[in-house]
Amino acid sequence: MNVEFHNVKFHVSFFLIANFIVALVACQHKPAEMPIPPSAVLSACDTTGITYAKDIRPIFNDHCYSCHGTIVTANGGLDLEDSSSLRSYLKYDFRGDGIYGSKLYHCILHSQYALPMPPRYIIDSCSISKIKVWLSGGALM
Numbered sequence: 001m002n003v004e005f006h007n008v009k010f011h012v013s014f015f016l017i018a019n020f021i022v023a024l025v026a027c028q029h030k031p032a033e034m035p036i037p038p039s040a041v042l043s044a045c046d047t048t049g050i051t052y053a054k055d056i057r058p059i060f061n062d063h064c065y066s067c068h069g070t071i072v073t074a075n076g077g078l079d080l081e082d083s084s085s086l087r088s089y090l091k092y093d094f095r096g097d098g099i100y101g102s103k104l105y106h107c108i109l110h111s112q113y114a115l116p117m118p119p120r121y122i123i124d125s126c127s128i129s130k131i132k133v134w135l136s137g138g139a140l141m
Contacts, residue, residue, distance in 0.1 A: 045126035
């Protein structure tokens, strides 16, 4: 009887391990899709005449201010609504991926050398293009 119990225990353990191995081999892990908020879907991307008030502030509002707005960062942290706080991330001396640029730009690109922002998804390519044009033009506010 004792031998039968060990035999059953062995078969159950073997079955569980075999199923785990099959599941592990069959699993094709893919990185999570980075959802794009519905407000970011655009039919065409116009990067002419980019201004902070018309183009950049709405992007920050949609993607950044919930964590980096004045009310949220009252006790410290990057406040994108405060021009002096924002300017620290706009300096064109940050080097990441072998490319010079602003820290803000590397963050939104999800560069491996900067903290990815926003952390749960990548901003749509049109918004990134607008930010790049704005930065290239001196990031006038």
